[in-house]
Amino acid sequence: VDAELYAPSFPAGVTLDEVASLAGVGKSTASRVLRDNGSFSAETRERVLQAATRLGYVPNRIAHSLSVGSRLVAIIVPSLNNNVFADVLAGAGDAVEEQGYQPVFAVTDYSPQREEKAIASLIEWRPAAILVSGLEHTDRSSRMLRNSGRRIVEMFDTDGSGLDCVVGVSNVEAGRAAARHLISRNYRRFGYVGHDFGRDIRAGKRLAGFEAGLQEGGVTLAGRDLGSAASSVEAGRAGLARLLDRAPDIDAVYFSNDDMAIGGYFHCLARGLAVPDRLALFGHNGLDLGSALPQPLATIRTPRVAIGREAARAALSGPPAQRIDLGFELVAGATA
């Protein structure tokens, strides 16, 4: 007999009760069989399984969760239009599932208010843990997270103090490493092209580290272009164009991230500026796209998948209040 023939009209939903009575057993027996938990005779098993497939039974996770707890993990990221967060999500999602939990996502579009909303609404689902991005939150967000009684992991950023666990890399150190590297390559007149800091605090931390690194090397930033737009290839392109108008004699540019740097690279191509001889370019993140350019981008590769994975592990099985710095890797590339 084909299960489809018996397909129920579903919104009502087939319940365990119905399966049990069709099988001629009690509700709890049916439950035991279906969850393969507890004991029952082989024959009972058969009857229940048959009844379940005949009716097209689908367990109701909501009822199940109410009864035993939800095994959900909430993951909140600023954006999806950015491979960085997609990678983290992939790492975190896999690790979460591995541990038998189900990931639930929310996106904030870099808005602290939206983050607040996301936190509030996800907490209502009683997740076992909450993974958020960054260390900066509104007061209300911090309070909700702290009071939630759940395990909290703040991902990406180790420059600052966290609520519970922190898993990420130091953006300040990444900026400093970039500065040191460029200085060691004998660049001296530095520029910076960035996007809207208000939305991306970590980019600001990198710039601070970069400037600290320059200062330690006895140089200073010769010019900067702080865009007010979101990060994008186009914004990087426009930003470099503006910067070169104002400070034509710079010989190296640090960008707020790879997307921006790639835009800068395109600007150089379009204008015939030799990279890196006339102008050196340095990004941040180590995206695949950067390494596929005609000249691989000089950048700092961050372990994004690992950040997601370790964040999930810290949340689900680690000791509380851990602090995990996963480090980064400088990729020399060919643009600096």
Added chain:
Amino acid sequence: VDAELYAPSFPAGVTLDEVASLAGVGKSTASRVLRDNGSFSAETRERVLQAATRLGYVPNRIAHSLSVGSRLVAIIVPSLNNNVFADVLAGAGDAVEEQGYQPVFAVTDYSPQREEKAIASLIEWRPAAILVSGLEHTDRSSRMLRNSGRRIVEMFDTDGSGLDCVVGVSNVEAGRAAARHLISRNYRRFGYVGHDFGRDIRAGKRLAGFEAGLQEGGVTLAGRDLGSAASSVEAGRAGLARLLDRAPDIDAVYFSNDDMAIGGYFHCLARGLAVPDRLALFGHNGLDLGSALPQPLATIRTPRVAIGREAARAALSGPPAQRIDLGFELVAGATA
């Protein structure tokens, strides 16, 4: 009095019962006040609200859902490492929230088996609707979707028949339009560079449309490189390199998508091949990255955000079994 001082140890969770008794009212009255539904005196209202904030009450959505239904919408996409799906997710997520539902995502990594799993596990949450990507599913997936009794929307692709609603564009027509455009620009010796079809059926449909378009114009494909790797800039670069080794005299290349085409463009840059004079390049999707290249990529722009938005609307408020073709736009660019 500060709410934090009274922050409960939460995993147990503050319940409506506790709020009600602190306020000295019945459970149902507290419920009415908190949901602002039904009638109660102003004074009662005050007392309940105070009690709730004092205890840091957070409603339990699971219990709520069990009682009244879940207002969830399941959204299943193949990948997040691809702006295409990020855009659709953004459009769908916003529209879903607008209608008072909560989106729940799952990612399949282009694997039909993972899709099956995702469908199975999301159905258990009793979503009001399920948005899936593409028209091709395993038998079991189709059966589960059909039997779920939920509204189903298949997104992206209108070339084929769907289970319920279908919202997308015709990939066959997109391929055909690309062919016609290139022919009208007097290219004659065509090549194709693609990635793994097994994983991306829509790319295969575009190629079929492209070949049909060529045939209608009296030409045929002079060479093709069908990679077995996933789509990426690097894969496009390598694919074009291989193709040119085998068929050096082609004058235009159709790529399976923009990422691949951008890789091809980088190859041309690296090898000093003049675009479009020596070789024309054409992509698909209309990503921002393509328009930020030194020469804007010739491509077909698909209305991705709109696909997500309309899919959500069709699912939540439209008539059943709709079929919405959102159309596409050919972007001439400067590479063809």
Added chain:
DNA sequence: GTGAAAGCGCTAACAG
């Protein structure tokens, strides 16, 4: 305007 009681679908403890 308010509370008691029943019930959403499932699991778990406990008798039999």
Added chain:
DNA sequence: CTGTTAGCGCTTTCAC
């Protein structure tokens, strides 16, 4: 090995 019972936390009649 199996059924009965009592919840999980919330909403919703329906009397008062």
